[in-house]
Amino acid sequence: DQQVKQNSPSLSVQEGRISILNCDYTNSMFDYFLWYKKYPAEGPTFLISISSIKDKNEDGRFTVFLNKSAKHLSLHIVPSQPGDSAVYFCAASERSNYQLIWGAGTKLIIKP
Amino acid sequence: ETGVTQTPRHLVMGMTNKKSLKCEQHLGHNAMYWYKQSAKKPLELMFVYNFKEQTENNSVPSRFSPECPNSSHLFLHLHTLQPEDSALYLCASASGGAMEQFFGPGTRLTVL
Numbered sequence: 001d002q003q004v005k006q007n008s009p010s011l012s013v014q015e016g017r018i019s020i021l022n023c024d025y026t027n028s029m030f031d032y033f034l035w036y037k038k039y040p041a042e043g044p045t046f047l048i049s050i051s052s053i054k055d056k057n058e059d060g061r062f063t064v065f066l067n068k069s070a071k072h073l074s075l076h077i078v079p080s081q082p083g084d085s086a087v088y089f090c091a092a093s094e095r096s097n098y099q100l101i102w103g104a105g106t107k108l109i110i111k112p
Numbered sequence: 113e114t115g116v117t118q119t120p121r122h123l124v125m126g127m128t129n130k131k132s133l134k135c136e137q138h139l140g141h142n143a144m145y146w147y148k149q150s151a152k153k154p155l156e157l158m159f160v161y162n163f164k165e166q167t168e169n170n171s172v173p174s175r176f177s178p179e180c181p182n183s184s185h186l187f188l189h190l191h192t193l194q195p196e197d198s199a200l201y202l203c204a205s206a207s208g209g210a211m212e213q214f215f216g217p218g219t220r221l222t223v224l
Contacts, residue, residue, distance in 0.1 A: 002154065004154065009152065032211050034211065034212065036215075041121075041217065042217050042218075043116070043118075043202050043203075043204070043215030043216050043217050043218050044155075044202070044215045045215070046212045046213070046214070049211065049212065089154075089155070091155075093211055095211065098143070098160075098206070098211065099157060099160070099168065100155075100157070100211070100213065101154075102154040102155040103154055104152060104153055104154045105152075105154075
């Protein structure tokens with residue numbers, strides 16, 4: 001059973017608007033969460049992370065929100081740009097073991 | 113070279129062949145990982161090395177054999193693979209105590 005789920009395989013957003021990518025997890029022991037972006041023919045690149053002691057972390061156009069009670073996190077990208085078109089992966093971990101558990105990814109398409 | 117490099121980028125092999133994938137990291141990290149990514153599935157952790165010592169083997173079939181001669185290099189030796197082993201194989205590295213992993217571009221493996 002998947003411990004990290006990204007239920008939307010794809011998402012299409014108009015350039016300049018907000019993109020919201022969602023991720024759900026089942027393991028209440030997870031205490032660190034990361035988002036990665038992946039372009040075709042490249043490996044995933046780290047985007048932003050959040051510790052379970054916070055509920056929000058912001059880095060430029062990217063903000064990650066964590067709702068521990070709902071076991072849900074989301075990545076907001078605003079404004080969305082054409083270069084944001086990629087597959088976005090959510091990953092979670094217990095800090096004690098340094099292993100990342102991954103979602104299946106959401107393909108984000110930014111329309112001009 | 114910077115970051116994490118992987119060779120070859122593409123590999124086609126028959127089920128009776130023996131081949132090796134190579135990963136090299138230029139980041140001074142002490143942990144290295146092998147992942148398998150199949151289409152539309154989460155990344156699956158295969159092996160973890162910390163300071164050249166294997167710390168995880170996630171029930172990977174013995175036809176996959178890792179080797180870590182030093183903390184900068186990681187190999188994945190392949191023999192008698194099956195067509196279902198066709199996938200993108202990703203190498204990653206991380207600094208001790210850090211959750212963020214840095215990925216190479218991957219090797220696209222096709223087993224005929």
